Amino acid sequence: MADKMMTGMTFGEILVQPPRGMIMLVGTLGLVVEAAGAVVEVAGVAVEVGAEEVAVVSAMILKMVKEANVVVEAGEEGDEAEDLVEGIGMKNLAKIKSKGKNLRRNENFTFLQNWRTLKNYLLAVTGKNVAPPISSFETSGLRAHLLENIAKSGYTKPTAIQKYSIPVILNGRDLMSCAQTGSGKTAAFLLPIIHNLLTNKNPPNTENNCAQPVVVIMSPTRELAIQIWEQGKKFAYNSTVKVAVAYGGTSTNHQRGKILGGCHILVATPGRLKDFVNRGYVSFASLQYFVLDEADRMLDMGFLGDVEEMLSHQSMPATGERQTLMFSATFPEEIQQLAAKFLHDYIFLAVGIVGSASTDVEQDFFQVSQYDKRPKLLSILEETPNDRTLIFVETKRNADFLATFLSEHNIQSTSIHGDRYQSEREQALSDFKKGVRKVLVATGVAARGLDIKDVQHVINYDLPNSIDEYVHRIGRTGRVGNRGRATSFFDDHRDHALAGSLAKILSQAKQKIPEWLGSRSHGEYADQFGGRDIRGDNFGCGQDFNSPPVVEEEEVW
Numbered sequence: 001m002a003d004k005m006m007t008g009m010t011f012g013e014i015l016v017q018p019p020r021g022m023i024m025l026v027g028t029l030g031l032v033v034e035a036a037g038a039v040v041e042v043a044g045v046a047v048e049v050g051a052e053e054v055a056v057v058s059a060m061i062l063k064m065v066k067e068a069n070v071v072v073e074a075g076e077e078g079d080e081a082e083d084l085v086e087g088i089g090m091k092n093l094a095k096i097k098s099k100g101k102n103l104r105r106n107e108n109f110t111f112l113q114n115w116r117t118l119k120n121y122l123l124a125v126t127g128k129n130v131a132p133p134i135s136s137f138e139t140s141g142l143r144a145h146l147l148e149n150i151a152k153s154g155y156t157k158p159t160a161i162q163k164y165s166i167p168v169i170l171n172g173r174d175l176m177s178c179a180q181t182g183s184g185k186t187a188a189f190l191l192p193i194i195h196n197l198l199t200n201k202n203p204p205n206t207e208n209n210c211a212q213p214v215v216v217i218m219s220p221t222r223e224l225a226i227q228i229w230e231q232g233k234k235f236a237y238n239s240t241v242k243v244a245v246a247y248g249g250t251s252t253n254h255q256r257g258k259i260l261g262g263c264h265i266l267v268a269t270p271g272r273l274k275d276f277v278n279r280g281y282v283s284f285a286s287l288q289y290f291v292l293d294e295a296d297r298m299l300d301m302g303f304l305g306d307v308e309e310m311l312s313h314q315s316m317p318a319t320g321e322r323q324t325l326m327f328s329a330t331f332p333e334e335i336q337q338l339a340a341k342f343l344h345d346y347i348f349l350a351v352g353i354v355g356s357a358s359t360d361v362e363q364d365f366f367q368v369s370q371y372d373k374r375p376k377l378l379s380i381l382e383e384t385p386n387d388r389t390l391i392f393v394e395t396k397r398n399a400d401f402l403a404t405f406l407s408e409h410n411i412q413s414t415s416i417h418g419d420r421y422q423s424e425r426e427q428a429l430s431d432f433k434k435g436v437r438k439v440l441v442a443t444g445v446a447a448r449g450l451d452i453k454d455v456q457h458v459i460n461y462d463l464p465n466s467i468d469e470y471v472h473r474i475g476r477t478g479r480v481g482n483r484g485r486a487t488s489f490f491d492d493h494r495d496h497a498l499a500g501s502l503a504k505i506l507s508q509a510k511q512k513i514p515e516w517l518g519s520r521s522h523g524e525y526a527d528q529f530g531g532r533d534i535r536g537d538n539f540g541c542g543q544d545f546n547s548p549p550v551v552e553e554e555e556v557w
């Protein structure tokens with residue numbers, strides 16, 4: 001049955017007006033919903049639902065119930081279905097009966113519930129001929145050497161996004177893949193790519209002092225590029241696969257030498273990649289995979305020009321002749337539309353709600369005016385002196401200022417932002433990772449992708465302008481199943497435009513919305529599964545897609 005559904009046959013199809021115009025559908029193992037009414041939009045796609053995501057699914061059901069006057073039949077009293085129905089207060093809206101798995105119909109829907117088989121996630125898959133997911137690394141078909149390196153990395157089983165992304169990539173398909181922060185997206189693209197490189201056994205290609213990588217991975221920040229490079233080297237360890245990196249702020253000679261020495265996989269920031277391509281050090285003549293990590297960021301106005309330039313370079317294979325892979329935890333609809341033109345007959349994957357915050361992060365808010373922020377910060381940090389804490393501020397100046405201020409108060413801190421020398425940035429990150437400094441004050445440069453072990457607390461000293469940025473920032477904690485904590489200072493004067501989006505994020509993550517925040521959001525968040533974009537019109541406000549392009553990628557942070 002699962003195979004049938006994955007290929008989009010007509011089973012379990014249902015409305016669910018999809019987030020961001022993409023199709024979502026509930027069906028199969030956890031909850032089967034059979035469409036029979038006009039309200040239903042047939043989608044032909046499967047979604048598995050799971051215990052962790054029951055809340056999300058509950059809200060979907062609730063929405064359907066509201067719209068279609070559905071009658072829901074729960075299982076035996078005390079079982080998961082009963083709990084779920086209870087939990088979402090559906091009793092007020094639909095007739096609930098406790099009679100095992102019997103079916104009950106009304107004119108719109110039939111619900112068949114089999115809650116005991118709930119899986120661990122909610123998944124949306126769209127596209128034609130989707131390869132079925134893998135269930136374990138051992139049975140994935142990945143090469144033995146790679147499996148050894150996976151085991152050495154301490155991975156015992158694939159995460160949800162890996163289960164679905166790996167076979168799609170192995171199958172040669174283009175992919176847009178969305179999953180929450182810290183869910184293992186990097187390995188989801190690195191593993192199948194390295195598998196194929198190991199299988200093909202071709203040596204790295206360099207002609208006329210110009211390297212021809214098989215894989216180019218673009219990342220918005222230098223530190224993230226370094227991190228992906230390191231992870232790539234880990235998976236390619238002791239093999240013939242060569243991984244190199246190119247990023248700004250350091251001498252080109254060293255990087256160029258490494259790349260020319262042989263490189264299958266090149267991880268790069270946009271500015272340095274463009275520079276190397278324009279100088280003829282790198283060409284795309286052998287390229288098979290083009291990967292955009294943090295794809296929505298790579299395709300917003302800041303980097304779009306660079307990405308387009310690379311994709312339209314004369315040596316770049318055309319869309320459809322290369323495999324294009326895009327990964328992110330957030331993917332605004334406008335950017336998805338833009339992304340589609342670089343993709344060929346692609347598969348869309350979403351684990352969880354696109355753009356939602358990790359449910360493993362406990363989110364707190366304080367109403368704090370600009371003048372009260374410093375004492376409030378001190379009191380919070382003094383409560384938890386041993387916590388590894390990442391503090392986000394809006395300006396580079398304030399990052400330095402705050403780090404100094406905290407150090408003067410015996411809280412050993414350092415800072416990372418675009419005005420520091422690259423060596424200082426790397427030192428700051430290293431000190432923070434090693435625990436030499438417990439506190440790192442950062443601008444948005446550290447918001448995305450960075451995987452720093454045991455960050456217990458993220459503090460938004462200044463909230464960002466965009467809700468997606470908020471989601472990425474707080475995603476620096478609560479990674480791969482660990483719990484984390486995020487605290488944000490909400491300044492009424494500057495942050496009011498974000499209130500609705502924040503309330504929605506809290507609501508999706510099933511967290512308490514402070515009354516004062518809820519009242520500022522004018523109830524915008526109440527309807528989680530709206531007919532259009534999951535975030536509605538105002539969601540993502542502050543994300544300015546029309547802002548002028550920046551010249552150098554890192555300088556904006």
Ligand SMILES: Nc1ncnc2c1ncn2[C@@H]1O[C@H](COP(=O)(O)OP(=O)(O)OP(=O)(O)O)[C@@H](O)[C@H]1O
Nearest residue numbers: 155157158159181182183184185186329449451480
């Ligand atoms: N299957 C797995 N088992 C255990 N740990 C894993 C597995 N896959 C990835 N990890 C680890 O999980 C952490 C988060 O992974 P990764 O950085 O790829 O997340 P991400 O989804 O890209 O997050 P972000 O959206 O913040 O960039 C890393 O430390 C990674 O090594």
